[in-house]
Amino acid sequence: xxxxxxxxxxxxxxxxxxxxxxxxxxxxxxxxxxxxxxxxxxxxxxxxxxxxxxxxxxxxxxxxxxxxxxxxxxxxxxxxxxxxxxxxxxxxxxxxxxxxxxxxxxxxxxxxxxxxxxxxxxxxxxxxxxxxxxxxxxxxxxxxxxxxxxxxxxxxxxxxxxxxxxxxxxxxxxxxxxxxxxxxxxxxxxxxxxxxxxxxxxxxxxxxxxxxxxxxxxxxxxxxxxxxxxxxxxxxxxxxxxxxxxxxxxxxxxxxxxxxxxxxxxxxxxxxxxxxxxxxxxxxxxxxxxxxxxxxxxxxxxxxxxxxxxxxxxxxxxxxxxxxxxxxxxxxxxxxxxxxxxxxxxxxxxxxxxxxxxxxxxxxxxxxxxxxxxxxxxxxxxxxxxxxxxxx
Ligand SMILES: *Cc1c(COP(=O)(O)O)cnc(C)c1O
Numbered sequence: 390x391x392x393x394x395x396x397x398x399x400x401x402x403x404x405x406x407x408x409x410x411x412x413x414x415x416x417x418x419x420x421x422x423x424x425x426x427x428x429x430x431x432x433x434x435x436x437x438x439x440x441x442x443x444x445x446x447x448x449x450x451x452x453x454x455x456x457x458x459x460x461x462x463x464x465x466x467x468x469x470x471x472x473x474x475x476x477x478x479x480x481x482x483x484x485x486x487x488x489x490x491x492x493x494x495x496x497x498x499x500x501x502x503x504x505x506x507x508x509x510x511x512x513x514x515x516x517x518x519x520x521x522x523x524x525x526x527x528x529x530x531x532x533x534x535x536x537x538x539x540x541x542x543x544x545x546x547x548x549x550x551x552x553x554x555x556x557x558x559x560x561x562x563x564x565x566x567x568x569x570x571x572x573x574x575x576x577x578x579x580x581x582x583x584x585x586x587x588x589x590x591x592x593x594x595x596x597x598x599x600x601x602x603x604x605x606x607x608x609x610x611x612x613x614x615x616x617x618x619x620x621x622x623x624x625x626x627x628x629x630x631x632x633x634x635x636x637x638x639x640x641x642x643x644x645x646x647x648x649x650x651x652x653x654x655x656x657x658x659x660x661x662x663x664x665x666x667x668x669x670x671x672x673x674x675x676x677x678x679x680x681x682x683x684x685x686x687x688x689x690x691x692x693x694x695x696x697x698x699x700x701x702x703x704x705x706x707x708x709x710x711x712x713x714x715x716x717x718x719x720x721x722x723x724x725x726x727x728x729x730x731x732x733x734x735x736x737x738x739x740x741x742x743x744x745x746x747x748x749x750x751x752x753x754x755x756x757x758x759x760x761x762x763x764x765x766x767x768x769x770x771x772x773x774x775x776x777x778x779x780x781x
Contacts, residue, residue, distance in 0.1 A: 439621055452636040465584050465585055470610045476503075485623030492536055541572070599646060648764075660770055662678070
């Protein structure tokens with residue numbers, strides 16, 4: 390049923406089914422926390438096999454397993470592990486694979502929670518951290534070569550849709566004996582498969598495209614079985630357990646992933662082209678535009694360019710505040726990857742926590758707006774943007 394040649398659209402519908410005796414088309418929600426052993430020998434096996442799906446739900450669960458199998462197949466990986474959130478996935482990976490004295494290389498620009506792990510939490514446990522500008526491939530490769538144990542990348546990254554060269558990072562990590570980790574949340578496995586470039590571990594905030602409806606929080610880690618077992622050890626210690634209902638909701642959401650991602654990709658390139666030509670817009674950051682400084686890399690490692698873009702408007706902070714207030718279809722809310730289009734005025738979000746210099750370093754201009762395209766009709770999205778630009 391799940392031949393390796395099947396396309397992602399088909400895998401999304403079928404790849405989690407493994408039990409021919411189970412005639413239910415829709416997956417079951419396994420709420421049981423604990424599972425019975427047939428005899429003492431089976432109990433011993435259940436208690437000691439990593440990621441056993443029927444022992445104790447923090448260790449594994451049949452509904453988790455179905456979601457995990459689907460995500461692993463989509464990413465082209467051996468296996469996957471579900472976590473309670475994207476940050477649960479990132480924490481389990483970093484705390485599972487790093488120890489005191491190790492050198493970890495990461496980007497200057499990551500999801501904020503990941504940045505906190507690298508700058509605040511990991512150093513408290515003796516991990517040495519080197520942050521490198523992600524577009525500077527030579528600097529990344531050099532940092533990895535200084536004896537890194539692990540390198541973490543995220544591409545495209547927030548908020549300026551900057552890319553990291555996955556193939557170069559994976560090769561440098563391999564040469565240095567380091568483990569490479571990629572956060573593939575923004576691209577989704579439909580647009581980009583980091584494992585195919587030699588990356589060792591993929592993490593997802595399944596809260597975003599995989600879930601797709603802004604109604605669940607979940608995370609996933611995809612890796613080789615041996616690496617995943619080590620990561621699982623830290624996941625069960627951290628207690629980042631996905632709820633069975635959310636695992637089921639995630640499976641439900643993923644059935645339409647390829648339709649949603651295709652529409653979000655189309656909407657984003659349409660919006661990007663429209664805004665690029667608008668006199669009230671100073672700059673558009675979208676890897677799918679030929680003018681993006683890393684467009685060639687985007688074409689080499691992405692099949693679609695994703696639903697997220699950012700723009701700098703003419704005018705400053707106040708004008709940008711007026712613009713986002715006038716939007717009617719783009720809702721002012723954090724997150725991305727759901728069916729609704731969302732907008733965030735980046736500077737408004739970090740004004741309390743970052744000073745001007747830090748904002749500059751993070752590439753957050755006062756007039757920068759992030760647009761996360763949903764699956765509405767493109768014409769309606771363009772009309773909404775046009776009226777808001779006019780009226781602000
Ligand atoms: C949202 C997000 C996370 C964190 O995911 P949660 O599910 O909110 O914990 C991590 N990385 C990226 C790129 C994200 O967008």
